[in-house]
Structure formats: C-alpha cells, structure tokens
Amino acid sequence: MDAEPSVRVEDKLYYNRYLVDIGRPHVKVRAHTSPSPQLVALLNACPARCYELNDEGRVEVTVDGCIECGTCRVIAEPTGDIQWSYPRGGYGVLFKFG
Amino acid sequence: MIEERFDAIVVGAGMAGNAAALSMARQGMKVLQLERGEYPGSKNVQGAILYADMMEKLIPEFREEAPLERHLVEQRFWMMDDRSHVGMHYRSDDFNEERPNRYTIIRAQFDKWFSSKVREAGATVLCETTVTELVRDERERIVGVRTDRRDGEIHADVVVLAEGVNGLLGTRAGLRARPTPDNVALAVKEMHFLPRETIEARFNLKGEEGVVIEAAGTISRGMTGMGFIYANKECISLGIGCLVADFQRTGQTPYGLLDQFKRHPSVLPLLAGSEVKEYSAHLIPEGGYKSIPQLYGEGWVVVGDAAQLNNAVHREGSNLAMTSGRIAAEAIGLVKSRGEPMTATNLSLYKKMLDESFVIKDLKKYKDLPPLMHTHSQNFFLTYPQLISRAMQNFVRVDGTPKVEKEKATLKSFVKARSWMGLFGDACRFARAWR
Ligand SMILES: Cc1cc2nc3c(=O)[nH]c(=O)nc-3n(C[C@H](O)[C@H](O)[C@H](O)COP(=O)(O)OP(=O)(O)OC[C@H]3O[C@@H](n4cnc5c(N)ncnc54)[C@H](O)[C@@H]3O)c2cc1C
Ligand code: SF4
Numbered sequence: 001m002d003a004e005p006s007v008r009v010e011d012k013l014y015y016n017r018y019l020v021d022i023g024r025p026h027v028k029v030r031a032h033t034s035p036s037p038q039l040v041a042l043l044n045a046c047p048a049r050c051y052e053l054n055d056e057g058r059v060e061v062t063v064d065g066c067i068e069c070g071t072c073r074v075i076a077e078p079t080g081d082i083q084w085s086y087p088r089g090g091y092g093v094l095f096k097f098g
Numbered sequence: 099m100i101e102e103r104f105d106a107i108v109v110g111a112g113m114a115g116n117a118a119a120l121s122m123a124r125q126g127m128k129v130l131q132l133e134r135g136e137y138p139g140s141k142n143v144q145g146a147i148l149y150a151d152m153m154e155k156l157i158p159e160f161r162e163e164a165p166l167e168r169h170l171v172e173q174r175f176w177m178m179d180d181r182s183h184v185g186m187h188y189r190s191d192d193f194n195e196e197r198p199n200r201y202t203i204i205r206a207q208f209d210k211w212f213s214s215k216v217r218e219a220g221a222t223v224l225c226e227t228t229v230t231e232l233v234r235d236e237r238e239r240i241v242g243v244r245t246d247r248r249d250g251e252i253h254a255d256v257v258v259l260a261e262g263v264n265g266l267l268g269t270r271a272g273l274r275a276r277p278t279p280d281n282v283a284l285a286v287k288e289m290h291f292l293p294r295e296t297i298e299a300r301f302n303l304k305g306e307e308g309v310v311i312e313a314a315g316t317i318s319r320g321m322t323g324m325g326f327i328y329a330n331k332e333c334i335s336l337g338i339g340c341l342v343a344d345f346q347r348t349g350q351t352p353y354g355l356l357d358q359f360k361r362h363p364s365v366l367p368l369l370a371g372s373e374v375k376e377y378s379a380h381l382i383p384e385g386g387y388k389s390i391p392q393l394y395g396e397g398w399v400v401v402g403d404a405a406q407l408n409n410a411v412h413r414e415g416s417n418l419a420m421t422s423g424r425i426a427a428e429a430i431g432l433v434k435s436r437g438e439p440m441t442a443t444n445l446s447l448y449k450k451m452l453d454e455s456f457v458i459k460d461l462k463k464y465k466d467l468p469p470l471m472h473t474h475s476q477n478f479f480l481t482y483p484q485l486i487s488r489a490m491q492n493f494v495r496v497d498g499t500p501k502v503e504k505e506k507a508t509l510k511s512f513v514k515a516r517s518w519m520g521l522f523g524d525a526c527r528f529a530r531a532w533r
Binding site: 007009012013015016019038041044045047048049067068069070071073074075077078085086087088089090092093094095096097098 | 134135136139140141142143144146204205206207209225226227228230245246247263264266276277278279282284286288289333342345346349350351352353354356357374375376377378379380381
C-alpha cells in the first residue's frame with residue numbers, strides 16, 4: 001500500500017525544462033535552530049521535494065526543481081518561516097504542455 | 099521605463115487575462131498585458147477540459163483555429179477503493195455534434211494560440227516580465243505597476259489582476275487575503291504519451307472523439323481530493339489533487355498519491371507502455387462562494403482564479419476565469435465610454451454584472467459543499483467508497499448465498515461503519531449542500 005519508496009521525484013523533474021536563475025533563489029528559508037511544524041510539513045508537501053532536512057536537523061530549500069505551485073507559501077509564509085516570490089520573468093519552470 | 103500611458107494593464111496571460119485583454123483591445127482600448135512566463139501558457143497547468151460556450155463568446159470561430167485535442171463524447175465517474183472501482187459512464191452520440199460542447203486541450207499550447215488572438219486585436223503583450231508591485235498614488239488609488247524588467251513604473255487608468263490562484267500582487271498589496279491551506283488544493287499531474295491508435299482502442303474512441311474520467315475514493319487516502327484521467331490525441335493527462343490542509347495534516351506526499359493512483363489495477367492498463375514527458379503541479383481554488391474576496395477597488399479589478407472563482411464540484415475553472423475576464427472588460431468599457439474615472443464606485447459595475455452571470459450563481463448554489471467535504475472527508479472519500487465497493491461485489495459475486503442474506507450483509511456493513519444516525523446525517527448534510 002505504501003507507495004513512496006518507489007517514487008523518485010528527481011526522475012520526474014528530469015522530464016521538465018527549467019531556466020535556473022543561478023544565485024537568485026526565489027524561495028528562502030528563515031534561519032532557525034529547530035524547524036517549526038510548518039517547515040517540517042514542507043518536507044512532504046512540496047511536490048518537487050525542494051525541502052530537505054540537513055545534518056543539523058534544519059530545513060533547507062533548493063529551488064532548482066521548483067514547479068512554482070505555491071504550496072509552501074500557503075503553508076509557511078504566514079508564520080514567517082519562508083520568503084516566497086516568483087522567479088524573475090522568463091526564469092524557472094517552462095511547461096511544454098501544462 | 100515605458101513613458102506611454104495605457105488605458106488598462108492586465109497582469110497575467112492565462113484564461114482570465116487573455117479574455118480581459120482581448121475584450122478591452124477589441125473595444126479600442128490601449129492595453130498592455132504582462133506575463134512572467136517565457137510565452138503565455140509556459141507557467142499554466144490544467145486538466146484540461148475547455149468549455150466551448152464561454153470560448154465562443156470570445157472567439158466564435160475558435161473551433162477552426164485553436165489547438166484542440168478531442169471533443170468529449172463520454173464522461174466517466176469512478177468511485178475507487180484499493181482494488182476496484184464502481185463506475186458511472188455517460189456516453190452519447192449526441193455529443194458528436196457540429197459544434198461540440200467540451201474539448202480536451204493542452205494549456206501551454208492553447209494559451210499561446212489564445213494570446214496570438216489578443217495581439218491581433220491590438221493589445222501589447224510583454225512576456226518574461228514579472229510584475230513585482232502595484233503602484234499607488236497619494237490617495238491610495240492603484241495607478242500602475244512595477245516590473246522586474248525596467249526601473250520605474252508603467253501607468254494605466256485601471257489594472258486588471260488576472261494573476262492566478264497565488265495572487266501574489268493583490269495579497270501583498272492587501273487587496274485580499276493570501277490563499278489558506280483549507281481553501282486551495284494542490285494537484286500534481288503527468289503527461290503520458292502513447293500512439294493515437296492505442297489511446298483510441300483503450301478508451302473506445304474513434305476519430306476525434308474523447309473521454310474524461312473523474313475519480314474519487316481511497317486514492318486520496320481519506321483526504322478531500324479527486325483524480326482525473328483525460329484522453330488527448332496522443333497523450334493522456336493524469337493527475338490527482340487534495341486540499342493543502344490535508345497534505346499538511348497527514349504528511350502524505352503528492353507524488354506518492356500520484357504513483358499509487360497510476361498503479362491502481364483499474365488505471366495501470368490504460369497507461370501501459372506510455373512515455374512520460376512532463377510532471378507539473380498547481381494549486382486550485384476550492385473555497386467556493388464564501389472565499390470570494392473583494393472584486394474591485396480604486397483603479398483595479400480582480401478576475402479568475404485570483405478571485406477564487408472556481409467551481410470545485412463541477413471541476414470548472416477556466417470558463418469562470420474567461421467569463422469574469424470578459425465581464426470585467428465590458429464593465430471597464432462601459433465606465434470608459436461614459437467618460438467616467440475608474441473609481442471603486444464605478445467599477446462596482448463589474449461585480450453587479452458578474453452577480454447576474456452563471457459564475458456567481460453556480461458558486462452560490464454550492465456554497466456549503468466545500469466546507470462539508472472538508473470536515474467529513476474521511477466518510478466521503480474513504481468509508482463510503484469502500485462500503486459501496488463491497489456492496490457491489492456482494493451483489494455481483496455468485497456464491498450460493500441467498501440474496502436476502504446478501505442484502506442484509508450489505509446493509510449491516512453500512513450501519514456498522516457509519517451508524518444509522520451517521521448515515522442519516524450524511525445524507526441530509528449532502529442534500530442540503532447540493533440544493
Ligand atoms: C490540475 C488542474 C486541472 C484543472 N482542470 C480544469 C478543467 O478541466 N477545466 C477547467 O475549466 N478548469 C480546470 N482547472 C482550473 C483552471 O486551470 C483555472 O481555473 C484557470 O486556469 C484560471 O485561469 P486564470 O487566468 O485565472 O489563472 P492562470 O491560468 O493561472 O493564469 C495566471 C497567469 O498570470 C501569470 N502571472 C501571475 N503572477 C504574475 C506576475 N506577478 N507578473 C506577471 N505574470 C503573472 C501566470 O504566469 C499565468 O500565466 C484545473 C486546474 C488544475 C490545477
Ligand atoms: S512552490 Fe511548490 S514546488 Fe516550489 S518549493 Fe514551494 S511547494 Fe515546492
């Protein structure tokens with residue numbers, strides 16, 4: 001019943017086209033010592049698995065694979081845990097089909 | 099800095115923005131449309147079913163020109179448990195009509211075409227431009243926008259916010275609240291490519307005929323959610339969406355749900371041998387009537403998903419977006435033709451006209467359904483699908499049990515799972531919300 005182990009999001013993102021705005025991430029996580037419940041929720045809720053727990057137990061974001069859905073903003077912007085905006089015009093995910 | 103002044107600036111080149119820009123340009127207004135994607139459609143995700151009636155009102159000849167996939171002759175609803183589905187299929191040759199009512203489309207391609215019509219009508223369309231801020235004058239009226247392209251500001255009499263579900267500009271400017279985990283759903287989707295003949299054989303189609311499947315049940319693991327499988331010409335759009343609050347609460351992963359849906363025994367054979375070419379995700383407004391924000395103000399109106407204009411029950415969104423965009427454009431045109439300013443009082447005409455349309459009437463009809471589905475998701479999306487599947491199996495399996503006993507067993511399973519009061523309550527609640 002549990003499907004997760006077989007799913008590799010990285011493989012899925014490989015199908016997509018991106019123009020990464022190097023050095024200008026459009027999502028940032030606020031510095032923290034231990035993550036809030038909202039940040040922890042992002043580890044599973046982000047459809048591109050952009051959020052990961054690092055060795056120090058803190059939540060980090062890597063936006064290269066972001067599909068700009070806004071889910072993390074809805075969950076974690078109100079608490080100030082993340083800063084979220086769109087990439088600069090023309091950058092980010094480029095859907096061929098959508 | 100663009101020195102010119104525009105009659106209107108439209109933020110976004112999705113369904114709502116394109117409808118608004120097209121309608122205003124056709125009325126002779128000087129329109130600037132700004133889109134952050136590389137081309138219109140490159141950021142947009144939909145199932146996608148296009149409703150012809152609302153498209154016809156904008157571009158009557160769209161059938162000859164637009165990139166359409168298949169016209170729908172069949173609708174299937176599946177109620178699923180882990181190993182089965184109970185289906186209701188409606189197929190009619192009546193849908194093989196001269197001017198079909200619904201089509202599947204591929205949004206990135208469709209939006210590109212739609213935008214070409216907006217340009218033809220005379221609007222200026224600037225892509226690769228993210229609008230970063232709304233500009234106000236000293237009296238707090240919206241008078242233009244700032245973008246990430248040029249320094250300085252672009253001014254217009256009115257700004258049409260067609261910025262989609264996230265609605266960053268409007269929420270940052272305090273025109274409306276940010277979407278909340280319980281009024282938006284997250285949907286993930288894949289495009290599965292197969293030879294045309296294979297799709298037609300698997301879905302029982304000929305020529306340009308199409309079919310869509312809407313699915314609910316244990317596939318959402320007790321969360322408020324739906325799956326969909328839409329047949330295009332040479333690919334299948336497949337996806338599943340659930341309320342963000344439910345993802346947050348349960349810790350389920352969106353790709354885990356999608357994968358499980360794909361591997362369901364009723365779905366797997368439809369996809370066998372397909373090549374996946376894209377994985378996407380997008381939010382869907384789900385709050386319904388009660389989540390509609392303020393729709394107009396001093397120098398601005400909001401249309402489409404940004405205004406939560408989405409009918410989750412019927413899975414309609416693009417048509418509400420198009421219609422609200424068109425109506426806003428008509429209202430703005432009327433104010434302008436009277437030579438009056440774009441004040442909140444004058445722009446309230448937009449809301450008045452929208453209230454009279456199917457957009458608000460339909461959302462009003464189902465105003466209680468989203469909260470019901472959200473608070474009773476376990477029953478409606480997990481318990482009932484399982485019970486119904488068991489009842490069906492009990493009905494069709496021939497095993498020597500007398501029919502009277504079979505019926506008793508089915509009834510007992512329902513009462514055991516939900517109790518008489520529970521069943522009665524659910525039925526009443528549902529009927530009331532549907533009314
Ligand atoms: C998986 C899924 C399936 C769906 N299926 C259906 C269906 O079958 N039928 C149906 O009718 N509806 C469906 N919908 C709903 C439908 O897609 C939406 O209702 C519709 O796209 C809304 O149109 P819109 O113009 O308001 O927003 P969008 O189409 O999202 O357009 C918003 C545009 O604004 C641009 N933008 C946003 N912010 C800025 C900015 N700051 N600067 C510049 N540009 C900006 C975006 O790039 C985008 O192009 C579905 C939705 C999803 C997610
Ligand atoms: S916007 Fe969506 S895809 Fe991007 S990081 Fe947030 S949740 Fe993940």
